[in-house]
Amino acid sequence: MPTFADRLLAFLTHFPAATALPDDVLAYHPYQEPTAHGLLTQFAHRFYADNQPRVAILGINPGRFGGGTTGIAFTDPAALALHCHIPNELPRRAELSSQFVYQLIAALGGPQAFYQHFYLGSLYPLVLLRHGLNHNYYDAPALTQALWPDMQTSLREQAALGLRRDVVVCLGRRNGEYFARLNNELGLFERVVVFDHPRYLMQYKRRFVPDSVTDYARVLGELVSSPTF
Numbered sequence: 001m002p003t004f005a006d007r008l009l010a011f012l013t014h015f016p017a018a019t020a021l022p023d024d025v026l027a028y029h030p031y032q033e034p035t036a037h038g039l040l041t042q043f044a045h046r047f048y049a050d051n052q053p054r055v056a057i058l059g060i061n062p063g064r065f066g067g068g069t070t071g072i073a074f075t076d077p078a079a080l081a082l083h084c085h086i087p088n089e090l091p092r093r094a095e096l097s098s099q100f101v102y103q104l105i106a107a108l109g110g111p112q113a114f115y116q117h118f119y120l121g122s123l124y125p126l127v128l129l130r131h132g133l134n135h136n137y138y139d140a141p142a143l144t145q146a147l148w149p150d151m152q153t154s155l156r157e158q159a160a161l162g163l164r165r166d167v168v169v170c171l172g173r174r175n176g177e178y179f180a181r182l183n184n185e186l187g188l189f190e191r192v193v194v195f196d197h198p199r200y201l202m203q204y205k206r207r208f209v210p211d212s213v214t215d216y217a218r219v220l221g222e223l224v225s226s227p228t229f
Contacts, residue, residue, distance in 0.1 A: 023130065060136050079099075166191060
């Protein structure tokens, strides 16, 4: 029987790459690169090799130094080696969102406990670059419109991985607005919890990061009933 890991690998590997996007934006498909695909496969089979229903925590779209490098959402090469114990030879370029997320994961018992209950992903799963720099799907109305059908596909297919439908967590206030529109169209999740994005917190609210980690851990802990939390 296919596991959550099997379904996730199929979803990410075969997700269609967008072509001819407006404003010089390019969509990069990290999951088809041999190194990232290999690391993602190890990660999925280590943490998702079951059919446990999980709460989705969805970001915007992957950045080039985190998921765009490792193939794993909110996980830069250093976090992958240090916290997930998956060795890799990738450059140790730190990614701010990954640093926050793995503080949060540590507060919830570490990767093994966390990924048993939660799935980290992105509303749009491919890396978006403009002139070589990270770009968000909502940075220009024409880009959002061009990607909207693929974002609908992304959300439908991720929900079908085996996610809990009673609640979903969205990272980023603006991301949450677009997520609400998509969810209203598709009717996939009953309740949406919106957090400030990890990068925003690390970049503009760093002195409050310990408090944010505590608050986020409390809210996420309330979504699951395992004594681990």
